[in-house]
Amino acid sequence: MLVEQIMTRDVVTLAPDNTLQEALDISRRHRLRHLPVVKDGFLVGLISDRDLRAAAPSSLDQAGDNSILCDVRVEQLMVNEVITAHPLDFAEDAASQIYKHFIGCLPVVSQNKLVGIVTERDVLRTLVEMMGVNAPTSRIEVEVPDKSGMLAQISDLLRARRINTSAVMVFPGGKEGYKTIVFRIRTMDPRGFIQDIEAAGYRVKMHPCAVTDGEV
Amino acid sequence: MAGNGNSAFVYSDAFTRYKFTEDHPFNPKRLEMTLDLIRTLDLLDPGQIVTPRPATFEELARVHDPRYLEAVIAASAADADPDDFARWGLGTEDTPIFTGMHDATSLIAGGTLVAAELVMSGAARHALNMAGGLHHARRAEASGFCVYNDIAVAIAYLRETYGARVAYIDTDAHHGDGVQWIFYEDPDVLTLSLHETGKYLYPGTGEIVERGEGRGYGYSLNVPLEAFTEDDSWMNAMRSVVIPTLQKFAPDIIIHQNGCDAHHYDPLTHLSATTRIYREMPQVTRMLAEELCDGRLVAVGGGGYDIWRVVPRAWTMLWAELNGDPLPERVPDAWLSRWQSESPDPLPAHFIDPPGSFEPIPRRAIIEEKNEITVRRVLNGTPLLF
Ligand SMILES: [Zn+2]
Numbered sequence: 001m002l003v004e005q006i007m008t009r010d011v012v013t014l015a016p017d018n019t020l021q022e023a024l025d026i027s028r029r030h031r032l033r034h035l036p037v038v039k040d041g042f043l044v045g046l047i048s049d050r051d052l053r054a055a056a057p058s059s060l061d062q063a064g065d066n067s068i069l070c071d072v073r074v075e076q077l078m079v080n081e082v083i084t085a086h087p088l089d090f091a092e093d094a095a096s097q098i099y100k101h102f103i104g105c106l107p108v109v110s111q112n113k114l115v116g117i118v119t120e121r122d123v124l125r126t127l128v129e130m131m132g133v134n135a136p137t138s139r140i141e142v143e144v145p146d147k148s149g150m151l152a153q154i155s156d157l158l159r160a161r162r163i164n165t166s167a168v169m170v171f172p173g174g175k176e177g178y179k180t181i182v183f184r185i186r187t188m189d190p191r192g193f194i195q196d197i198e199a200a201g202y203r204v205k206m207h208p209c210a211v212t213d214g215e216v
Numbered sequence: 217m218a219g220n221g222n223s224a225f226v227y228s229d230a231f232t233r234y235k236f237t238e239d240h241p242f243n244p245k246r247l248e249m250t251l252d253l254i255r256t257l258d259l260l261d262p263g264q265i266v267t268p269r270p271a272t273f274e275e276l277a278r279v280h281d282p283r284y285l286e287a288v289i290a291a292s293a294a295d296a297d298p299d300d301f302a303r304w305g306l307g308t309e310d311t312p313i314f315t316g317m318h319d320a321t322s323l324i325a326g327g328t329l330v331a332a333e334l335v336m337s338g339a340a341r342h343a344l345n346m347a348g349g350l351h352h353a354r355r356a357e358a359s360g361f362c363v364y365n366d367i368a369v370a371i372a373y374l375r376e377t378y379g380a381r382v383a384y385i386d387t388d389a390h391h392g393d394g395v396q397w398i399f400y401e402d403p404d405v406l407t408l409s410l411h412e413t414g415k416y417l418y419p420g421t422g423e424i425v426e427r428g429e430g431r432g433y434g435y436s437l438n439v440p441l442e443a444f445t446e447d448d449s450w451m452n453a454m455r456s457v458v459i460p461t462l463q464k465f466a467p468d469i470i471i472h473q474n475g476c477d478a479h480h481y482d483p484l485t486h487l488s489a490t491t492r493i494y495r496e497m498p499q500v501t502r503m504l505a506e507e508l509c510d511g512r513l514v515a516v517g518g519g520g521y522d523i524w525r526v527v528p529r530a531w532t533m534l535w536a537e538l539n540g541d542p543l544p545e546r547v548p549d550a551w552l553s554r555w556q557s558e559s560p561d562p563l564p565a566h567f568i569d570p571p572g573s574f575e576p577i578p579r580r581a582i583i584e585e586k587n588e589i590t591v592r593r594v595l596n597g598t599p600l601l602f
Contacts, residue, residue: 136352136359136393136419162309164302187310188352188360188390188418189241189484207416208443208486 003094004087006126007108007116013038014047016075021066023074024052034105036114037078043107043114045078052077084109085118095123135166137184140194143203146172146179154181157196163187180205223539224266224340226327227251231268231347233320236312241484242361246523247346249555253528256551259541266334268327268345271369276325278372279365279398281356285318288363292318305358321363324348328366329373331514336378336469342502342513342538346531349473349518351392352419359394360418367471367516368398371405374469383467384408385458387497388475388518389485391422391438395473401432406465406600410454412478412487413440424593434599437461439590442583443486446576447493449584450478454493455500456591462504464600469509472501475518476530480574484521488577490569494530498537513538524559529567543567 012030014023014037027035027049037045055077056069085094085106094106098120108116128134144150151170158165164186173179185193194204232244254260276285287304290296291313298307307313314320324347331343351367352360367384374380383406384399386392392409399405414420428436439457441450462470476494478487498515505513515538520527529547536543545566552563564573577583595601 136421138418139414139416139420164308184420186308189310190418191483 001091001126001130002087003085003089003091003106003108003118004116006091006094006122007085007087007118008122009116011036011107011114011117013114014074015039016044016073016078018074019070020052020055020072020074020077021069023047024049024056024069027052034117034119036082036107036117037074038114041113043082043084043109043112045075045080046082046105046107047074047078048104051079082107086110087115091123091126094118095127098123131167131169131184135184135186137166137186138188138190140183140185140190140197140207141205142181142183142197143173143175143178143205144181146177150179151181153200154183154197154202157193157200158183158185161187161192161196163193222341223264223535224331224334224343225260225264225535226266226268226331226334226343226345227347228268228323228327230320230323231327233316234324234347235320236314236361240312240361241521243521243523244347246520246527247517249523250346250528250531252554253532253547253551254535256548257532257536257544259532259536259539264539266330266340266343268323268330270319270322271325271329271364271366275329275373276322276364276369278376279355279368280353284356288321288358289318292316304356305354306363310361311358311363317363321350324350325364325366325369328370328514328516331516332370332374332469332471335512335514336374336380341511342505342515344515344535344538346517348516349388349475350394351386351388351473351475351518352390352394354394355398360390361519362394365394365398367395367473370514371395371399371471375402375404378468380404380468381466382406383462383465383470384473385462385470385501386410386473386475386518387454387478387493388473389478389482389487390417390475390519391419391440392473393419393421396422396426396436396438399432400428400436401430403428403431403435405432406435406437406461406467408437408439408458408461410439410450410457411441412443412445412485416443417485424590424597427597435465437594437598439594441487441587441590444488444577444579444583445478445587446488446580446583447490449587450487450489450493451496453587453591454497457594458500459504460595461598461600462508467509469512469514470501470505471514471516472498473516473518474498474531474534475520476526477519477521479522479526479530481522481525482520484519488574490573491526491529491533491564492568495533495537495543495568498534502537524555525561525564529564533567 328348350362353362353365386409
């Protein structure tokens with residue numbers, strides 16, 4: 001999946017000469033945590049609602065002077081060095097950038113112009129969809145030897161039963177020389193599939209059908 | 217002797233045409249066996265039986281995409297090719313296509329509509345459609361053995377015709393996802409589902425955080441319980457959540473889906489309940505209906521895949537409760553001898569599984585603790601209650 005498939009295209013932006021008060025109003029009205037600052041379509045900075053709130057006087061201070069918010073312009077507070085993504089980056093690369101740099105969003109830039117934004121939430125939503133959680137499924141974990149062809153062998157069992165798969169994930173197994181394949185399959189009755197797996201000599205782990213009572 | 221006579225039993229032999237294949241777990245023989253048990257006990261006056269009518273295209277289209285309805289109609293033809301219907305969730309191992317599928321499933325949806333109509337108009341105090349309860353069907357997709365969502369069709373009718381506030385209680389072992397998603401943004405339909413957690417079990421949803429969206433926020437409730445949950449923990453969870461939320465919601469009518477697949481014997485789920493919960497749960501919803509909405513209660517069936525040892529007893533207890541009839545302790549010998557030869561397992565002789573019928577679950581304490589935490593989190597996060 002590419003960044004262009006998960007990004008928001010309709011980005012709410014600020015101009016460098018907007019005041020902090022205007023920026024605060026916009027971030028509240030649209031409930032946005034990050035606002036790219038754009039001049040002639042080019043990304044020139046980024047400002048977060050946290051920076052804006054930090055600049056505003058405390059709401060507890062009755063005598064708080066709001067005039068500073070109306071006097072200071074966005075370009076005086078914004079971050080200039082923005083980490084960005086490209087529309088053709090992989091979604092997982094965007095996730096990794098957000099994670100590594102402790103940031104909440106990535107403006108998406110193409111030919112120097114801002115074309116979209118990817119937030120933590122977009123990445124999480126994509127992850128949830130990739131894990132197949134949004135479709136009705138049963139979840140089964142299978143332990144297989146760590147060698148080639150294992151996924152194909154189990155997939156053959158699914159094909160034989162006309163069961164559609166919503167997601168497959170492969171993890172290193174807990175045991176040396178094994179790995180775990182997690183299937184989310186679109187059936188309410190996985191009994192036959194579980195039997196097929198066991199008959200083929202593999203172990204179903206972490207499924208209540210395959211354990212003693214109360215041991216999950 | 218039938219009880220107060222003011223409960224309706226919506227039934228037609230044609231309900232048994234909702235049948236996928238000979239060895240499919242959703243087996244309509246359970247309806248025949250249950251009706252036979254009810255009749256053997258003399259709990260049904262012929263005057264109480266109401267014949268269903270098929271739901272019309274327009275009635276179904278209140279909740280289903282017309283293109284999906286057209287697809288089901290096309291898939292019902294004798295020469296239909298299953299591969300043509302995959303995008304609608306049809307022709308799979310779960311929901312194979314079969315000849316006459318549209319007629320069979322429309323009749324079930326019509327049955328639940330008739331039940332809702334009878335209760336809301338005051339013609340009957342309670343009504344039961346055992347064949348109903350197809351709670352997984354989605355707006356444009358068959359899912360989990362369900363083609364049309366009879367419950368959602370009935371709720372949409374109640375909303376449109378009476379402007380009624382509807383409380384939907386789902387105690388099937390599987391999450392009542394179809395009904396939940398269809399009314400996810402509607403604050404006048406409270407959907408409350410108690411089920412085995414979706415960690416492993418189909419459909420995988422029904423997490424606490426699914427609470428509705430937009431104006432419907434707070435009007436979807438989910439109580440996902442641990443695998444191997446037993447009677448006491450299940451009933452505690454049900455009472456703790458259902459009673460205060462319904463009292464606060466103040467519905468005009470209650471619809472209770474009575475899938476009985478949380479039983480220890482059920483082959484598709486991993487809960488460890490006994491038949492005791494199938495006597496106690498309808499008592500709770502009936503009591504709430506009396507207290508909150510002039511008794512208006514529609515009951516439907518649902519899952520239940522041990523058709524021999526569980527379903528007939530569970531739904532006979534359900535009908536007896538709706539009808540205000542006492543039940544004997546023992547299942548009549550005449551019924552046992554009629555069905556025993558067909559059953560692969562010995563048929564239980566008591567309605568309530570006697571104590572000690574099943575081994576206690578080794579991790580009972582930790583499972584109960586986890587369920588109590590779940591209930592607390594559900595209640596704490598329900599804006600309706602504050
Ligand atoms: Zn079920």
